[in-house]
Amino acid sequence: MKQVVLTGIKPTGILHIGNYFGAIKPGIELANNPDYDCYYFIADYHALNIIKDKQTLKDNTFEMAASWLACGIDPKRVVFYQQSKVPEVTELNWLLSNVTSKGLMNRAHAYKAMVEKAEANGDDPDAYVNMGLFNYPILMAADILLFNTKLVPIGQDQKQHVEMARDIAKAFNKRYGYTFVVPQDLISEGVGLIPGTDGQNKMSKSHNNIIPIFATEQELKKLISAIKTDSSLPTEPKSTDCALFNLYKLFATEEQRAAMAKRYAEGISWADAKAALFELINNYLSPMREKYNYYKAHPEVVKQILAEGSQRARAVAKETIKRARLAMGLD
Numbered sequence: 001m002k003q004v005v006l007t008g009i010k011p012t013g014i015l016h017i018g019n020y021f022g023a024i025k026p027g028i029e030l031a032n033n034p035d036y037d038c039y040y041f042i043a044d045y046h047a048l049n050i051i052k053d054k055q056t057l058k059d060n061t062f063e064m065a066a067s068w069l070a071c072g073i074d075p076k077r078v079v080f081y082q083q084s085k086v087p088e089v090t091e092l093n094w095l096l097s098n099v100t101s102k103g104l105m106n107r108a109h110a111y112k113a114m115v116e117k118a119e120a121n122g123d124d125p126d127a128y129v130n131m132g133l134f135n136y137p138i139l140m141a142a143d144i145l146l147f148n149t150k151l152v153p154i155g156q157d158q159k160q161h162v163e164m165a166r167d168i169a170k171a172f173n174k175r176y177g178y179t180f181v182v183p184q185d186l187i188s189e190g191v192g193l194i195p196g197t198d199g200q201n202k203m204s205k206s207h208n209n210i211i212p213i214f215a216t217e218q219e220l221k222k223l224i225s226a227i228k229t230d231s232s233l234p235t236e237p238k239s240t241d242c243a244l245f246n247l248y249k250l251f252a253t254e255e256q257r258a259a260m261a262k263r264y265a266e267g268i269s270w271a272d273a274k275a276a277l278f279e280l281i282n283n284y285l286s287p288m289r290e291k292y293n294y295y296k297a298h299p300e301v302v303k304q305i306l307a308e309g310s311q312r313a314r315a316v317a318k319e320t321i322k323r324a325r326l327a328m329g330l331d
């Protein structure tokens with residue numbers, strides 16, 4: 001039996017190379033492994049809590065789907081779908097709500113952070129909390145349990161949510177008999193954090209130090225030339241412990257990496273180092289950029305892929321719902 005791997009991608013704006021190496025590339029590698037059945041989806045129900053503008057939600061959902069496809073998700077191998085097109089998610093959300101204690105939800109980091117923020121501002125503790133935020137972990141458990149998921153690839157920040165999904169699956173199985181596979185998280189430690197263009201150790205939208213995956217050539221050149229470097233003279237030896245070399249390493253082969261380290265030791269100018277980085281990244285990203293431009297120009301292709309994926313997902317989801325309803329005495 002193949003193991004099911006599932007993960008949700010929140011449709012929040014543009015992707016950067018930290019996302020690519022931290023989440024997208026490992027996701028694509030898992031999907032290429034014949035031991036796994038992969039389900040990847042755009043988590044638009046979850047995004048309702050953050051994105052309140054109708055058109056922005058639509059645009060972001062399309063953008064994220066086009067981006068993942070351009071990065072190399074193969075919709076034949078992966079069931080690639082839009083969460084809200086599988087409404088069984090919300091039915092399971094309700095069923096699971098009835099085996100989930102409020103106490104478990106009270107412990108969620110995201111909820112607690114909002115309460116602390118309100119308290120610090122002297123507001124009512126629940127002033128910034130709507131039920132979408134409070135119930136977020138149950139909806140996520142529904143996503144996961146609906147597809148008999150074993151492995152959930154996620155970043156460290158989502159670990160608690162997968163633990164909650166485990167608790168909810170166990171609570172259900174205990175009360176109603178074995179119904180759900182108990183999932184576990186899969187946190188890839190391979191690449192670690194990708195540094196930002198300002199030298200901070202994390203590239204992040206919120207730090208304003210990103211290189212978007214689909215930046216144009218000109219934008220890419222500009223971003224790379226703005227990467228912070230030290231003040232050593234052009235002919236002086238350079239340390240490879242810098243953002244520029246760390247970024248180079250990500251895209252380079254072993255040989256390219258060794259050759260560049262040698263040039264650093266011999267004293268490459270920062271201008272030449274930046275030009276080499278630009279060329280390397282641009283060569284790597286340009287086929288992806290082309291695919292991205294294709295999908296942007298053909299939204300109907302993306303929509304068709306998502307529609308087919310959502311249909312495949314629903315077929316599995318319906319079976320799980322049937323099982324859960326029977327177990328609970330609804331049917």
Ligand code: ADP
Pocket residue numbers: 018019020021022023154155156192193194195201202203204205206
């Ligand atoms: P951001 O910090 O830019 O808002 P997200 O929190 O939306 O990015 O991250 C989405 C995914 O990309 C997560 O799985 C996260 O682990 C990964 N990721 C984000 N930034 C980095 C980074 N600098 N290095 C490695 N992985 C990252």
Ligand code: TRP
Pocket residue numbers: 006007008009010043046139140143144152153154158161
């Ligand atoms: N909450 C996840 C995030 O913020 C997205 C997500 C929704 C998800 N449902 C999921 C991730 C199910 C893994 C499994 O990134």
